Amino acid sequence: MTLRLLVIGAALAAATSANAAPRGLTVEDLASMDRVGSPSLSPDAARVVYTVRSTNMDKNRGNTQLWMIDLRAPRPVPQQLTSHDASAADPEWSASGDAIYFLSSRSGSSQVWRLPAHGGEASRVTDLPLGVDSFRVSPKGDRIAVTLAVFRDCADLACSKKRGDEQEKNKATGKVYDQLFVRHWDTWNDGRRNVLYTLPLDAAGKAGKDPVSLSGTLDGDVTSKPFGDRGEYTFSPDGQRVVFAVRVAGRTEAWSTNFDLYDVPAAGGAAPRNLTSDNPAWDTKPQFSPDGKTLAYLAMKRPGFEADRFHLVLQDVASGRKRVLAEGWDRSIADYRWRADGRALLANADDVGQHRLFALDAASGKVTALTGQGYVADFDTRRDTTVIAHATLSGGAQLYKLPANASSEQKPAPLTTLNAARLADVRMGQYEQFSFKGANGDTVYGHVMKPWNAQPGQKYPVAFLVHGGPQGSFGNSWSYRWNPQVYAGAGYATVFIDFHGSTGYGQAFTDSISGDWGGKPLEDLKKGLAAAGEKFPWLDTANACALGASYGGYMMNWIEGKWSDGFKCIVNHDGVFDQRGMAYSTEELWFTEWENGGTYYDNPEGYEKFNPVHHVKNWKTPMLVIQGDLDFRIPTAQALGTFSALQRQGIKSKLLVFPDENHWVLKPANSILWHHTVLGWLDEHLKK
Template sequence: MTHRKITSEDLYKIKTPADPRISPDGSRTVFTVSSIIEKTHSYQSHLHVINRHSQAEEQWTFGENKNHSPRWSPGGKLVFVSDRSGVSQLYLMKASGGEGRQLTFSSHGASNPLWIDDEQLLFLTYFQEDDSYEHPKRKAEQPAPLEVTQIRYKSDRDGFIRDRKSRLYHLNVKTGETREWVSCEGDAESPSVSDDQLAYIHTPPEIPGKGLVSDVHIKNVKTGTDKNITAGRGIFSKPQFSPDGRCLAFFGHEKGYKSATLQKLWLYDTENEMLQCLTGEWDMYAGDAAVSDSLYGAVSPAIQWTADSKGFYMVVTDRGSTGVYYGSIEGLMYPVRMETEHVNGFVMHPSEHWGVLSISTPISPSELFEADFQTGEMVQLTRLNKPWLEGASISAPQPLETEAEDGWSIHGWLMKPAVMEEGKKYPMILQIHGGPHMMYANTYFHEFQVLASQGYAILYVNPRGSHGYGQDFVNLNRGDYGGSDYKDLMSAVDAALEDFSFIDRERLGVTGGSYGGFMTNWIVGHTNRFKAAVTQRSISNWLSFYGVSDIGTFFTEWEVGGTMPEDAMKLWDHSPLKYADEIDTPLLILHSEKDYRCPIEQAEQLYIVLERKGKNVKFIRFPDQNHELSRSGHPLLRVERLNAITAWFNEHV
């Protein structure tokens, strides 16, 4: 039987359901479906609604634009965000569907709607200094210099910030009147409301030597009093009041292990003004730490409170999977669904213990499922990706575990070529994830399936530094980049060659992005066992990274263990560029020109040095793209990237 190969262009066929929201009466679930418009090579997102009783599905928005962030009001109205006017604004739709009515008219756009009641909304907008919702600054007709007065003046997401601040605004739906609810230095976002209490995240300007801070504030909107309940000690996100307003739950940590600190769940008692880390003794990551290249439009969920305010549900990361846990305000935690899969979004009915989950597996992009956590029953609600997956050669990975040199267990997967012949040997590609404090998972990875369809085995593992295996494990590679983490990867390669006799040990390739790009550069400077390598959005020189990355100062200090200029020699010792003379592996360098996380000068330095030395190297630059090229970049360039990777390995491995 002939099976169709998965190709780079199949990226255009992937549909991603996300951000499910259950109606107040529990009868319907609204969600978004994101995909790529083939004729325009652009992204689109639309609202769909599923009837719980009939399971009939309807599409509620249309056109070549992005409609997302649907939110039901207590009375069943639906607000959502759309860019149909050219700028993202809020729109209101009746409970029965129909044409949306525009609610906001900010030249800066509006996002993240939150209902207070049936007539009041909060939303997020962006301003510059001395700007306002009603009287925006006129855009300069001529180019103007950028005056830089603080460390954080650019970001990979936003480019040059130019005093751009996020602000929370209140909207009266009937009158259209708007007013600012929070005035502060820095950014205000992620609101939660209970009666007169407003909780939000405040991110002040970066303080030299301290790195990023994001605090949880509670403001009384009547009296104006504003309290910082986390006191500048860490990085926090997604505050959510309990239905009775007694507790505020949120994610975060106090940087005990700097950027390698496990994210925990925190609880604040608003009556007694007491803060506690509810999962302080829990050696797991609260939230989703999995990486994927096929989740455009996905929304990472906050915790979901139960109606009685005594418990909640949340996503938890563990050993290559993510699942749903139930927790109580007393600190009891237990899994209600923890399978070999990637739960990347969910919503719970607050009183009936059932919910809608967005789940991806290694052989399927995300689909929606209804889960009853009392009976354990699961019902699949969508089959958006079934048509293009039918008849395709999909490779299901096998778990792999090996022991590191110092005794730590290294967990990962081996994906066989999609189609194999008995007795034939096949090349293998080692894939290395970014972060490094992220995790490969039991999720769909389009790049892996494309390479498997080309006849490659794919080895992907979670070396030390990865999330999902406890605090000690994730902290192991800080200050040791290129040390034991490199040995972990080589141990995994050795284990794969030992366990799978069909792998041709003379035909090995390696690739990775961000930290994975750093490690690819490091590997080819320290061994010649790989026939070819592709380094993506990589780091080659920590000395320059310190001053050019949007996270350069604190990331270099926290992760590599050095600062400039005091520790210049240490940073150079950990820089792959130092070992360029040893690189004999054919190397393809892929980098985006507007990457401010790992700026393109990192690729330029590496390419020029290798080219000058007569090495086998090629450099491909992707215009107008940032660090997220492989996940949310221009569709044509995402395909070009995949084809370039495939072509390089086909030529050299």
């Protein structure tokens, strides 16, 4: 009866919302939306477990829990599996399909837990003195791999725990460094490394107390910092071996992208063996074929270049012979999975403003598109079943099931409808992709979006959004930080261009921005805005503001000096102001050195050629400057330099600083403040 009343109540709420007057998407809508992720199919492909992240505005944080759908049901209905103040994340099925493993800090620290698939309470699998950052369960179910942050010179975990506790209690806070990294992303180096361990599992799925180190002899992090995950290591199908990716760089770590794959017995007892010593560039994401005879992994070819194309390499385990699969397919793979029969692999990649799922034939390398428009953020495949998390510019990710013979022309079957009731009265802005002749006469793509309530014959002020990276794409996807629908909901049209340097248009197009930050990209932006204005008469391009973050923030400073009459206002989030200062203060030095042709002391001309600081005298456009004080990628001094240059010249400007945010604004209350401040700045200059 209670469940029936809940269903009736939800239906009434949805009906009431659906009958409300239509409106545009608001900042508060965006911040409160539930978010789906991490789909994981059971071994028999009959069920899919996944995560839903909700937002607790009172606690100013997100909370992630596990849900499951029985795909055998005539009308599959999502079922919530966990409910706790502590999140549950990274679900993984047991080999038999009778349980689901996941990470949670419900015991006070992050540990692995096990939940019976058919009901019951979760039990703790690991009980270690240190928090578990990631895990994988052996295909045989007899061993679990975990990654832990430890002091490598400690003999055991208890030593690392004791030293970490002593550091926190020490009243003297100074720290002496003798090599880089000193800090990375948003965290100061405290001397700990991420190390990969394994522990035995008993018949009840309980882990032993004495982990065996697999990577601790190597001076590197498994998983990598700051964004590495369990995709960087894998068990062999028989559970006897583990292959992991690590950068062993020592003093060169801050300017090296040389990740290698190492093979080691799952139970330890032997030194790791380097499988990719022949490649000085990036090797990562190893996965064995279902029969264990082939090891697949992603590899770049050029050392020091983080945006090189990720190729898919297949290595014969017995002989060690390697071959690149689909060499002629000019796309960079983000992630991939083997199909159950081992005859093909599924991979997602940027592709002309979309992020699609493809099938790659393991023998011939033939590539077949499985999805069309939109963004495949995550996916899993078992037997003949594939489930994807798919989003577009008109809605956040939902889970879909692909047909067994999927193609880009077929529509997948929807499995979830998150936020349907919450957004029932929201009308999204209509969008369209377009192309034009950009720099060098090359075809360049972009998107436009109308305000949610656009009327024929009306013109609308423009928010001109410039993506970061710079090797990235602002395409047909959904974002919780830079989302055109928020501007559409506030009455603005938006234009966003995938300029030279963007991904998904071939590696040569991506390469073309390096050493030319202020050249072809600026030309593309100018021509793109003009082309959009000609093609779409509802765009009032003479009444526009430009906005961008990271490289997009750099471009805002560059526009101030080189396109100073183009916009009525500018929003610059975490943007580069002085290339020389950036060269000596950012943490991942390989990035600035590749983009500018070497170190600053060897090639100062490469940095100064497109340095915004040289054109400050041309600045005149009002600018809102935003900075996260924990951003060690583009440090706060860059924003202060920008704001000082504006203030000293009497240019209308504001500075918004978040002491507790990094390169991204992630806390819900801060996100809402960010958006309202930005929209208020646009309103002030475009809606007078």
